[in-house]
Amino acid sequence: CAELPVKKHIWFHFCQRLHKLTSGRIFRCYVCNYVTSGFAYTCDECVVSYCLRCSLVSDLARYQGHEHLLHPFVFSYKELCSACGESVGFTYAAMRCKPCNFNLHRTCITLPLTAQHSSDVHPFKLTYHEDDDNYSEGHYCDICERERNPKHWFYHCSACNTSAHPKCVLQEYPFIKPGTIYTGNGHPHPLTFVKKVEFYPECHRCGKHCLDLSLQCKTVGCSYIIHWECR
Numbered sequence: 001c002a003e004l005p006v007k008k009h010i011w012f013h014f015c016q017r018l019h020k021l022t023s024g025r026i027f028r029c030y031v032c033n034y035v036t037s038g039f040a041y042t043c044d045e046c047v048v049s050y051c052l053r054c055s056l057v058s059d060l061a062r063y064q065g066h067e068h069l070l071h072p073f074v075f076s077y078k079e080l081c082s083a084c085g086e087s088v089g090f091t092y093a094a095m096r097c098k099p100c101n102f103n104l105h106r107t108c109i110t111l112p113l114t115a116q117h118s119s120d121v122h123p124f125k126l127t128y129h130e131d132d133d134n135y136s137e138g139h140y141c142d143i144c145e146r147e148r149n150p151k152h153w154f155y156h157c158s159a160c161n162t163s164a165h166p167k168c169v170l171q172e173y174p175f176i177k178p179g180t181i182y183t184g185n186g187h188p189h190p191l192t193f194v195k196k197v198e199f200y201p202e203c204h205r206c207g208k209h210c211l212d213l214s215l216q217c218k219t220v221g222c223s224y225i226i227h228w229e230c231r
């Protein structure tokens with residue numbers, strides 16, 4: 001990460017200013033919409049931040065799921081995304097191989113190649129095609145147990161032979177490092193991101209147990225903890 005440019009032109013950003021590299025903040029990436037801790041490219045004028053994964057997709061992307069170069073296209077097409085099957089219409093930054101009618105959301109291009117979910121001890125691998133030797137009739141997501149279209153990308157654990165929707169695997173905030181400090185929610189002490197909370201303490205806002213991503217005060221004598229969603 002030492003070689004990241006301090007300022008960078010984000011080609012798909014609307015105002016065309018240089019973006020500043022920032023770190024140590026929690027932000028929601030304007031492209032992929034994931035809450036992320038770590039490096040970001042930020043435009044001070046527009047007050048938007050892009051995560052590194054989204055910032056570093058170049059304008060001519062060669063993508064593993066496809067053999068040709070992909071070109072950016074903006075606003076005008078109504079095709080479906082080859083990765084998730086949803087419309088790419090009016091997302092301002094999708095990528096396309098025109099001869100093949102192969103289209104990808106920027107959010108799908110930047111899906112992490114591996115991801116962890118609490119339902120499986122192994123990391124899931126991003127998979128582009130269902131294997132031909134897979135004769136199972138139905139295709140289901142092992143997390144939400146709903147149907148899965150085998151033509152769309154999915155996460156797969158080969159050790160357990162489990163498969164899941166990308167949305168289901170990534171719902172647990174994969175881009176927040178536990179231990180990151182969060183400030184600015186009105187509590188007098190700094191709060192720390194925690195994912196697995198011992199003894200399941202109750203949230204100070206909603207009263208339910210904290211199992212998933214939470215903000216915990218580690219100041220001695222203070223037991224304040226809230227769900228990330230309750231902040």
Ligand SMILES: [Zn+2]
Binds near residue numbers: 030032033050
């Ligand atoms: Zn992003």
Ligand SMILES: [Zn+2]
Binds near residue numbers: 016017043045046
């Ligand atoms: Zn801007």
Ligand SMILES: [Zn+2]
Binds near residue numbers: 081082083085086104
């Ligand atoms: Zn997509």
Ligand SMILES: [Zn+2]
Binds near residue numbers: 066067098099100102
């Ligand atoms: Zn192509």
Ligand SMILES: [Zn+2]
Binds near residue numbers: 143146168
């Ligand atoms: Zn699912």
Ligand SMILES: [Zn+2]
Binds near residue numbers: 157158
């Ligand atoms: Zn597994």
Ligand SMILES: [Zn+2]
Binds near residue numbers: 187223
């Ligand atoms: Zn406190």
Ligand SMILES: [Zn+2]
Binds near residue numbers: 206208227229
């Ligand atoms: Zn809560």
